[in-house]
Amino acid sequence: MKISDLVSDDAAYVSRKAWTDQRVYELEKKGIFAKAWLFLGHESQIKNPGDFVQAYMCETPIILARGEDRKIYASINSCSHRGLPVCRADHGNTKRFLCPYHNWSYRVDGSLVAIPQEKLLTNKPDKSVLGLKAVPRVESWRGMIFGCFDESVQSLDSYLGDMRFYLDAFFERFDNGIEFIGAPHRWTINANWKLPMENQLGDVNHGPFLHSAVIPAEANEEIFSVGWSAVPEPGHGATFRLMPEGTDNAHVAWGMEGMGAILGGAEIQEYLFEIQAKAAERVGNIRSRMKGLTYGVYPNLSFLWSNTSFKVSHPRGPNKVEYWSWAVVPADAPDAIKKILRTNYSSFFGPGGILEQEDSEAWMQQYLGSNIDFADDKPYFYGLGLGEEKPHPDLPGMLSVTANEYYARAFFSRWRSALEAVNDSRELIASSKQVSADDI
Amino acid sequence: MISDIERQYAIEQFYYREASLLDGRQYQQWLSLVSESIRYVMPARVNALVNNRQRGEEAMIAIDNELEGSDGLGCPIREESYAHLFVRVDRAYKMNSWADNPPARTRRIIGNVEVLDHSDESVRVRSNFHLFFARPGSDNFIYSGQRNDQLLMIDGNFKIADREVIMDYANIDVPTLGLIF
Numbered sequence: 001m002k003i004s005d006l007v008s009d010d011a012a013y014v015s016r017k018a019w020t021d022q023r024v025y026e027l028e029k030k031g032i033f034a035k036a037w038l039f040l041g042h043e044s045q046i047k048n049p050g051d052f053v054q055a056y057m058c059e060t061p062i063i064l065a066r067g068e069d070r071k072i073y074a075s076i077n078s079c080s081h082r083g084l085p086v087c088r089a090d091h092g093n094t095k096r097f098l099c100p101y102h103n104w105s106y107r108v109d110g111s112l113v114a115i116p117q118e119k120l121l122t123n124k125p126d127k128s129v130l131g132l133k134a135v136p137r138v139e140s141w142r143g144m145i146f147g148c149f150d151e152s153v154q155s156l157d158s159y160l161g162d163m164r165f166y167l168d169a170f171f172e173r174f175d176n177g178i179e180f181i182g183a184p185h186r187w188t189i190n191a192n193w194k195l196p197m198e199n200q201l202g203d204v205n206h207g208p209f210l211h212s213a214v215i216p217a218e219a220n221e222e223i224f225s226v227g228w229s230a231v232p233e234p235g236h237g238a239t240f241r242l243m244p245e246g247t248d249n250a251h252v253a254w255g256m257e258g259m260g261a262i263l264g265g266a267e268i269q270e271y272l273f274e275i276q277a278k279a280a281e282r283v284g285n286i287r288s289r290m291k292g293l294t295y296g297v298y299p300n301l302s303f304l305w306s307n308t309s310f311k312v313s314h315p316r317g318p319n320k321v322e323y324w325s326w327a328v329v330p331a332d333a334p335d336a337i338k339k340i341l342r343t344n345y346s347s348f349f350g351p352g353g354i355l356e357q358e359d360s361e362a363w364m365q366q367y368l369g370s371n372i373d374f375a376d377d378k379p380y381f382y383g384l385g386l387g388e389e390k391p392h393p394d395l396p397g398m399l400s401v402t403a404n405e406y407y408a409r410a411f412f413s414r415w416r417s418a419l420e421a422v423n424d425s426r427e428l429i430a431s432s433k434q435v436s437a438d439d440i
Numbered sequence: 441m442i443s444d445i446e447r448q449y450a451i452e453q454f455y456y457r458e459a460s461l462l463d464g465r466q467y468q469q470w471l472s473l474v475s476e477s478i479r480y481v482m483p484a485r486v487n488a489l490v491n492n493r494q495r496g497e498e499a500m501i502a503i504d505n506e507l508e509g510s511d512g513l514g515c516p517i518r519e520e521s522y523a524h525l526f527v528r529v530d531r532a533y534k535m536n537s538w539a540d541n542p543p544a545r546t547r548r549i550i551g552n553v554e555v556l557d558h559s560d561e562s563v564r565v566r567s568n569f570h571l572f573f574a575r576p577g578s579d580n581f582i583y584s585g586q587r588n589d590q591l592l593m594i595d596g597n598f599k600i601a602d603r604e605v606i607m608d609y610a611n612i613d614v615p616t617l618g619l620i621f
Binding site: 088089090091092093094181182183185186187188209210212213214259263326327335338339342343345346347350351352353354356357358360361362364365368 | 482513521536538617
């Protein structure tokens with residue numbers, strides 16, 4: 001089997017093996033997770049020197065911290081001596097991380113402070129080269145911090161490209177930006193990491209069907225009639241409703257649809273109206289009429305605008321993902337408003353969310369379906385709306401109706417190229433060895 | 441006035457009845473045990489940084505250090521009202537609630553029922569649960585946790601007015617924390 005057999009040239013077909021094969025997964029690590037900008041966290045989580053949070057880059061544990069010099073550092077959470085994690089808390093503020101095994105200690109920026117054993121030795125080790133391994137590239141955009149293992153990667157700005165136009169439609173609504181509140185909710189799902197990503201990248205097409213027990217028919221009608229799927233760059237995506245000119249605030253304001261706004265009373269409604277009243281001035285007419293749905297940033301970051309949460313799909317092998325999600329609120333909102341807004345996320349999404357449980361179930365079942373025998377000659381059909389996407393006069397990228405699967409074809413074309421770019425990867429030798437259902 | 445033993449007995453019977461309704465998938469009847477002003481909260485549970493200054497004290501490893509509840513500015517897993525619970529109950533009887541089609545088989549064991557505080561109108565009760573959860577097409581799971589309840593006595597019957605569910609997870613590897621605990 002060749003890499004090119006995993007995704008057809010027009011990306012209208014994607015092999016089941018793309019979801020299950022251990023060798024494909026190893027290539028994903030080399031071709032994607034070693035090369036792409038990966039989301040680490042938000043600056044609001046590490047405001048003060050000594051603040052840290054844990055993160056992951058694929059399966060590699062990362063400490064994201066604000067150093068004594070107020071700069072942001074990302075280091076691999078593994079002691080230079082014997083490899084144990086030196087940071088054991090999810091988040092906090094500290095002067096030192098201490099390895100439990102022999103008590104080597106590190107500053108939050110990853111530099112090595114002390115080796116307790118050295119006072120008994122004549123030749124002192126050079127501590128300046130024994131710090132934690134630093135993530136070589138760390139950059140932020142609008143407070144969102146990304147890291148990359150490839151020193152020669154393009155700047156984060158250009159990597160995000162026109163995706164920034166769509167992200168700003170939300171971020172720029174607020175005078176003082178957004179913040180993440182609380183520790184991430186993190187849970188494991190027996191699924192391949194790409195499906196949660198695909199789900200948020202542009203697949204609002206599943207909403208009216210998988211979630212029809214909860215999402216009201218009117219909401220789906222609105223998505224059918226004014227919903228758009230935008231692909232600013234292959235691998236990134238944004239879906240939203242573009243409400244007609246003159247739509248009243250109650251039908252366009254972000255947050256108004258959530259349980260928080262419905263149950264939260266006058267205070268929250270007034271707050272949301274105030275934000276919407278300033279939206280045109282802050283983000284321009286067309287973006288002020290956007291009522292966002294789901295966003296995706298290649299390879300594994302999602303932003304769910306409608307329920308204001310960030311999510312990262314961290315792979316744990318081809319058959320498991322550790323899904324992380326955070327509630328996002330305007331940074332300068334009063335505490336009482338933040339508490340109401342966070343429920344717009346947690347009531348529907350996260351490990352206890354009423355919609356999320358249907359998604360996790362679908363993703364798990366998709367893995368099982370991908371891992372069966374005797375069906376490898378039946379790749380998945382990704383051809384809905386093939387060729388029907390086109391440019392738009394006012395919106396960057398390629399645009400289409402939400403039923404068009406161009407967002408996924410673009411993702412898988414980029415995915416295939418990334419795997420093909422790995423040295424000696426073009427031949428993927430077919431073998432009967434698969435991850436068996438017993439392994440999950 | 442009822443005795444402590446009578447009160448304890450009545451509360452335990454109430455919890456057994458509640459567990460029986462939930463395991464029997466009689467969620468609409470369960471909803472009738474709930475006050476319409478209920479606050480239903482499940483704090484998130486984190487791996488907290490140990491505070492050096494508390495070493496040697498019980499406070500150093502207190503469970504509260506690990507909880508992000510509804511009072512703080514963290515993000516609890518669930519913060520729900522009667523309306524949320526109503527939606528969950530309503531969903532259970534729809535054809536397209538796919539994660540429960542076919543429905544999971546559950547068995548709850550409620551124990552360690554401790555009355556913390558009581559008046560004529562209200563009791564505060566702590567209890568523990570183990571919940572066996574067998575999901576068709578998936579696997580079997582055990583949920584373990586604690587409930588801190590406020591029960592109101594209304595017309596001679598208990599109603600659940602406040603429930604905080606503390607789950608005993610380190611990593612969440614169950615299909616959903618959206619069940620009624």
